Amino acid sequence: MPDSAHVPAPHPRPATRRPRPQPPERGCLTAVAYEAFCDTHRAVYIRYAATRLGSAGAGAEAAGAALDALASLWTSVLTSAAPARISWQLLTNVVNARAHHGRTPEEGLSGPYADAVILRTSLGLSGQEAAEAMGVPLCEFDVLHRAALRTMGVRKTMTDACSRLRGPAG
Secondary structure, eight states, X not given: OOOGGGSOOOOOOOOOOXXXXXXXXXXXXXXXXXXXXXXXXXXXXXHHHHHHHTSHHHHHHHHHHHHHHHHHHHHHHHTSSOHHHHHHHHHHHHHHHHOSSSOOSGGGOOHHHHHHHIIIIISOOOHHHHHHHHTOOXXXXXXXXXXXXXXXXXXXXXXXXXXXXXXXXX
């Protein structure tokens, strides 16, 4: 019977990790598409992030971080149905993580409703431009924007009514 001290221990199986996606190599068609996407969206991303974070520098850093994250995912994002929607989600995730202070979403709205108001009201984008930034069809953007405005109007009306019921302060 062999001595167990001489029997080699079985090698642990290496963990199966998927390699992290790499940004596209410069010059290839995928890289050109990524650069064109960034050129098209960067300015709006920076303005949105700056509005939410309260400074142009913080906005530029947040937009850069989101686009850097997009680079490593670009090959798979490019094959999705809505690359701009995925990219917008990356941007809002970065901004939300950094938004310790600065501008809060409009009138207590959350998520895409606040984004719709910020893009149209604060940044002055057209509905089409805002929809393209968020990666949604124009009809979907219009629904988000109208619902947000309606919610803001109802809240303002309720606040005004409560103020009238309380009467003058004094």
